[in-house]
Amino acid sequence: MDITQHLAFTLKALRQSRGWSLSKLAEETSVSKAMLGQIERNESSPTVATLWKIATGLNVPFSTFITPASGPQAAFDPQQQAMVVKPLFPWDDALRFDHFSITLAPGAFSESTPHETGVIEHVVVISGELELCVEGSWQTLLPDTGLRFAGDKPHAYRNSGAQTTHFHSLIHYPRQEDAK
Secondary structure (H helix, E strand, O other), rough: HHHHHHHHHHHHHHHHOOOOOOOHHHHHHHOOHHHHHHOOOOOOOOOOOHHHHHHHHHHOHHOOOOOOOOOOOEEOOOOOEEEEEEEEEEOOOOOEEEEEEEEEOOOOEEOOOOOOOOOOOEEEEEEEEEEEEEEEEEEOOOOOEEEEEEOOOOOOEEEEOOOOEEEEEEEEOOHHHHOO
């Protein structure tokens, strides 16, 4: 099963396990019913930003959609291939984190939907220069520097440089009882 088939199957299975219609899923994720239907039918590949909205609305780790049973795969922005997200470690239910290696092409911009309440994100730049916006405040991160921030707040990533930016993102999800 390739990554798009895995994504289609996983989305439909998660929706059906909750007893949700496509309309309910659209309401919970802020993604159109038409787009969700196309993803479920494997007729469309969502952008990374759209996939984050879906994961947040379903309250599941992002890696749920990009890590088939056959092993880690990369997710990409099919419209621009501007952002590539690759899981470094599979989702660990006991530790409750996703750990990704991410590249941003020169000129790329990605706005992230706030994650569920209590999520903490740790970003460390490996190479290039990353501009990171958290709650409207932009900061520039250079190689070997990082930032820890509340992932449940609006945030965005931008590469204004001429070379690809490579960074790691560790996203820590609280236990449901801790988030309340």
